[in-house]
Amino acid sequence: GTLFIFEREDAIIGYTDFYNDSERIEAIGTIFPLIFFGVAILITLSTMTQMVDESRMQLGVYKALGFASLQASFKYVGFAFIAWFIGMIFGSIIGFYTIPNLIYNAYRIMYETPDLISNVVFSYLWLPLLVSFIASVGVAFYKSIKVSRETAANLLRPPLPKSGQRILLERMPWLWNKFSFLYKVSFRNLFRNKTRFFMTIIGIAGCSGLLITGFG
Secondary structure, eight states, X not given: OOOOOOOHHHHOHHHHHHHHHHHHHHHHHHHHHHHHHHHHHHHHHHHHHHHHHHTHHHHHHHHHTTOOHXXXXXXXXXXXXXXXXXXXXXXXXXXXXXXXXXXXXXXTTTSOOOOOOOOOOHHHHHHHHHHHHIIIIIHHHHHHHHHHTSOHHHHHSOXXXXXXXXXXXXXXXXXXXXXXXXXXXXXXHHHHOHHHHHHHHHHHHHHHHHHHHHHO
């Protein structure tokens, strides 16, 4: 007689389907964190920049009282560190326990599989910890140190308004003159606030990608 040897992938169709589904989830999990981290970095950069700029006079008072630049910046670095620490605790719980169980239980509708054993995997944890720490605490430290290094007299004065610059569209009068006043103001705000501009683009692109992936 003839002896046929089948591997598990060839003999069990459900095993192959489950393996392919796992690879799809892994591919999605590789791409979307990049979008989320990009949005988080831009939001943190915008928030901390605005907070430090609005507290210039407080930094000036601290420096006038004799505090060094590093000591004066600890207020904002501490705020960012506490927010990062709390966010990482909740994020780790959601990432290692909540979301995997939701996805796994959704696939159990089609497959007979054992219960998922959730656990913290430190090989997956160190990179989000490092990137989020740099994006929050690192950005707050850089921005606050940069501002607090100015002299106390300059910090106690209100900041000088930025000089108005013409955007690229204004150099095209044949197109610029056709816009209404509201559109001109909107375009100027977009191109002069580049951080918020890119934050909006990346945020909308990420949400659209999530929606398309969900429907797909």
